[in-house]
Amino acid sequence: MPEQPPYLRIADVLRRRITEGEWRPGDRLPSRAQLATECGVGDNVVRRAQELLITQGVLEGRAGSGTYVAEPRQRVRIVRSQIREQQGGSPFRADMAALGRRGDWESRTEAKVPAPANIAQRLGIAEGDLCVRTSYEFLADGKPVQLSTSWEPYELTAGTLIVLPEAGPHAGKGVVARMAEISITVTRAVEQPEPGHATAGEAALLGVPKGALVTRLQRTYYDADGRAVETADIVLPTSLCQVVYEIAISK
Structure with missing residues (x-):
């Protein structure tokens, strides 16, 4: 099977860390540079992973502030x-x-x-x-x-x-x-x-x-x-x- 693109792998890592409670709704994630260093990838890979999770409602970006775990949204x-x-x-x-x-x-x-x-x-x-x-x-x-x-x-x-x-x-x-x-x-x-x-x-x-x-x-x-x-x-x-x-x- 073809290897999973790096940004999808990092998205899975971030999602798992949220699911396991390392970051809770409303928490600010570490900087993109810090996450890139921890995961052994480039900043662009982390950016693409975060953008994917934002479109999925897992994360939310706040201009000038950073990226946060999204609060659950009620219907x-x-x-x-x-x-x-x-x-x-x-x-x-x-x-x-x-x-x-x-x-x-x-x-x-x-x-x-x-x-x-x-x-x-x-x-x-x-x-x-x-x-x-x-x-x-x-x-x-x-x-x-x-x-x-x-x-x-x-x-x-x-x-x-x-x-x-x-x-x-x-x-x-x-x-x-x-x-x-x-x-x-x-x-x-x-x-x-x-x-x-x-x-x-x-x-x-x-x-x-x-x-x-x-x-x-x-x-x-x-x-x-x-x-x-x-x-x-x-x-x-x-x-x-x-x-x-x-x-x-x-x-």
Whole structure:
């Protein structure tokens, strides 16, 4: 059999030392140079081993401070609910508040992005029509637990105060509440969940192993006329999130 690459061997050594209790959650690891000397390898080998363990959620890097053993992360309960949507505000923040945790997010918005074919089909527009695309990283107590990429038809919100979802006086509100500000009533959402595996980029953002199990939600909001007003691809790692559906029963 081919010999195991040095960085994988060092990753196994570091993982074993953590498992055996030499370093506990929150402990700072020795410097990279010290570990390299102890293990008889170069600094770059230790660096690659640490980077691997960071993507697997075993370690965490802190800029300007060093590398630490990651604290265990508890799963958060994500409720998919018509009732919560109708309450206004951010459903994610409501979920985190119910758990006694602080819900927040980081985002990046790009205006006038041509819609790719699959997004155009979901929004009922032509391929290449302009959209506003926003990428989100949702955080529970400062740690990422969910990713989302949202698309809204630019023609729908152009010239209004909600054209940029995370800017202006209505920033931070959910899609339903934002659309209500321009007299668009969202009446239903369609979600299609599918199991999947985290890509390398998703794993790096979420702090889970590459290939970790995730639930992929394809969600689209519709108004009273059946027009799609927003669609999103949501990534929920199963090790960090418990997805719960709450269904209202009409009497």
